[in-house]
Amino acid sequence: TLKWVYDPDPKKAESFRKAYEATGVRVAEREEQVLDDPEVQLVAAACVTSERAALGIRVMKSGKDYFVDKAPLTTLEQLKAVKEAVRETGKKYMVSYSERLQSESAVYAGGLIQKGAIGKVIQVLGMGPHRLNAPSRPDWFFRKKYYGGILCDIGSHQIEQFLYYTGAGDATVVNSEIGNYNHPEYPELDDFGDATLVGDNGAMGY
Amino acid sequence: TLKWVYDPDPKKAESFRKAYEATGVRVAEREEQVLDDPEVQLVAAACVTSERAALGIRVMKSGKDYFVDKAPLTTLEQLKAVKEAVRETGKKYMVSYSERLQSESAVYAGGLIQKGAIGKVIQVLGMGPHRLNAPSRPDWFFRKKYYGGILCDIGSHQIEQFLYYTGAGDATVVNSEIGNYNHPEYPELDDFGDATLVGDNGAMGY
Numbered sequence: 145t146l147k148w149v150y151d152p153d154p155k156k157a158e159s160f161r162k163a164y165e166a167t168g169v170r171v172a173e174r175e176e177q178v179l180d181d182p183e184v185q186l187v188a189a190a191c192v193t194s195e196r197a198a199l200g201i202r203v204m205k206s207g208k209d210y211f212v213d214k215a216p217l218t219t220l221e222q223l224k225a226v227k228e229a230v231r232e233t234g235k236k237y238m239v240s241y242s243e244r245l246q247s248e249s250a251v252y253a254g255g256l257i258q259k260g261a262i263g264k265v266i267q268v269l270g271m272g273p274h275r276l277n278a279p280s281r282p283d284w285f286f287r288k289k290y291y292g293g294i295l296c297d298i299g300s301h302q303i304e305q306f307l308y309y310t311g312a313g314d315a316t317v318v319n320s321e322i323g324n325y326n327h328p329e330y331p332e333l334d335d336f337g338d339a340t341l342v343g344d345n346g347a348m349g350y
Numbered sequence: 351t352l353k354w355v356y357d358p359d360p361k362k363a364e365s366f367r368k369a370y371e372a373t374g375v376r377v378a379e380r381e382e383q384v385l386d387d388p389e390v391q392l393v394a395a396a397c398v399t400s401e402r403a404a405l406g407i408r409v410m411k412s413g414k415d416y417f418v419d420k421a422p423l424t425t426l427e428q429l430k431a432v433k434e435a436v437r438e439t440g441k442k443y444m445v446s447y448s449e450r451l452q453s454e455s456a457v458y459a460g461g462l463i464q465k466g467a468i469g470k471v472i473q474v475l476g477m478g479p480h481r482l483n484a485p486s487r488p489d490w491f492f493r494k495k496y497y498g499g500i501l502c503d504i505g506s507h508q509i510e511q512f513l514y515y516t517g518a519g520d521a522t523v524v525n526s527e528i529g530n531y532n533h534p535e536y537p538e539l540d541d542f543g544d545a546t547l548v549g550d551n552g553a554m555g556y
Contacts, residue, residue, distance in 0.1 A: 266531055266542060269475075269556075319525045319546050321554055325472055336472060338554060340525050340546045348527055348544060350475075350556045 147184060148172045175199075179206035186211055193297065194290045197222035204235035211238045215300045218292030243272070243301040244308060257309055265310045268349045270302030278330070286330045294322055294334035303341065303349070312343030353390060354378045381405075385412035392417055399503065400496045403428035410441035417444045421506045424498030449478070449507040450514060463515055471516045474555045476508030484536070492536045500528055500540035509547065509555070518549030 146164055150172040151157040157171045172178050178187060179202060187203045189196065190213035197217040200210040216239040217223055230237055244250040257265055284290035291297050307315060320339035327333050341349040352370055356378040357363040363377045378384050384393060385408060393409045395402065396419035403423040406416040422445040423429055436443055450456040463471055490496035497503050513521060526545035533539050547555040 264531070266529070267544070269477075271475075321548070323472070323552070325470070338473070338556070340556070342527070346529070350544070350546070 148178045148181065150175055150178055175202075179203065179208070182207075184208055189213070192284050192290050193292050194218045194222075197226050200226060200237050201229040204229050204233040204237065207233070207235070209236040209238065211236075211240060214239050214241050214304070215292060215296045218290075218296055239304075241301060241304045244305050250305065254308065266347050268302075268306040268309050268347070270305050270349070272298045272302055274298055276327070276335070286333050288332040294337035295320060295339055299337055299339055303339070306341055306343070306347070306349035310343050310345065310347035310349070312345050312347050315341040315343045315349065318342055354384045354387065356381055356384055381408075385409065385414070388413075390414055395419070398490050398496050399498050400424045400428075403432050406432060406443050407435040410435050410439040410443065413439070413441070415442040415444065417446060420445050420447050420510070421498060421502045424496075424502055445510075447507060447510045450511050456511065460514065472553050474508075474512040474515050474553070476511050476555070478504045478508055480504055482533070482541070492539050494538040500543035501526060501545055505543055505545055509545070512547055512553070512555035513549070516549050516551065516553035516555070518551045518553050521547040521549040521555065524548055 146167040146169045148171075149157050149160045149164075149169050151160070154171070161169055161171050178184055186209045188211040189199055189203075191199060193215055194217075196212050196215075200212055200216070203210040216237065217226060226237055229235075240246075244254070256262060278286075295303075303315070306312070318340050320337070322334040322337040324331070324333055324335055327335050338350065343349065352373040352375045354377075355363050355366045355370075355375050357366070360377070367375055367377050384390060392415045394417040395405055395409075397405055399421055400423075402418050402421075406418055406422070409416040422443065423432060432443055435441075446452075450460070462468060484492075501509075509521070512518070524546050526543070528540040528543040530537070530539055530541055533541050544556065549555065
């Protein structure tokens, strides 16, 4: 059951409500209305990236699980705070890595690997070309403090796939680069980034 | 004009002579016969990789240009000696990087880049899968001292393409790995290898 929708922008909340009218979803006037409702078990969110951790911690502390759009956070400090809150509350901080979870080919690849169809995965090479679509993006997308840079915003898809497909529990970044080659009008945008990873099981990723 | 063929194995030399009979090519009994012939302007060779530099130096010192199969050498000492010989003799030490020079798609890609069809090349990602074909390969291919390891033998194709397509004059290897995952019967074989490069013009390659 979908119970509440909340957005600081009432127009967005209302258009969401209309789209899901059949579920009976209601617009909350304040975030607390959702967090204080004991019936709510899971909160799904997609706010500005740098604010996702703080919201997630509030959600978990209110006794609910959290499902958040990728990337789930932007700094190591946020990561540490989230881990502490997960330990404290016993609640879940789940991330929607759409390029693996909502892509048929990516799900199929995972199934093939689990069946052993290609043997042991020793390397994953992931590319994540994206259109800039500047006019349709909100301003925060072009401010590093909010979106976290290209390797956080986009590269984390490929990193998550590397971990999942190779079965690595953790990995070391042995090299990474970012660049803004062609967008001087957005000085805080990275239009290129890459990273070379070595997993704790020896697998390698680029 | 093709004048001489020489191989330590007379059977190989003879089968080459037969294949190119129409050119009037003759089998040389000793390497010196070729190097001492003032009519010869270019020597093309494909001996064991670790011996290519020494042969090339002999060729250039006899006043001829050298055209050698890739990889052109296996150690930095050989590279230094070759550079010295090139300076001394003024002769050419050319390398047949077949995966760029003899591949229609690779030549076409180079043409597109030169025409500016894709703008400035900021990244080149090259993969070089090869079949092992163990039975048809000579023993030296499985001894690192002779073939130089997978990044020398195969990876140098991708490295050469990176330099050519990006126009970089030189590059730094910021990370590289080799592994033998599945061929314990050939302990000196690398069946996986990769390298991350940054060019002197900022381009990056994997």
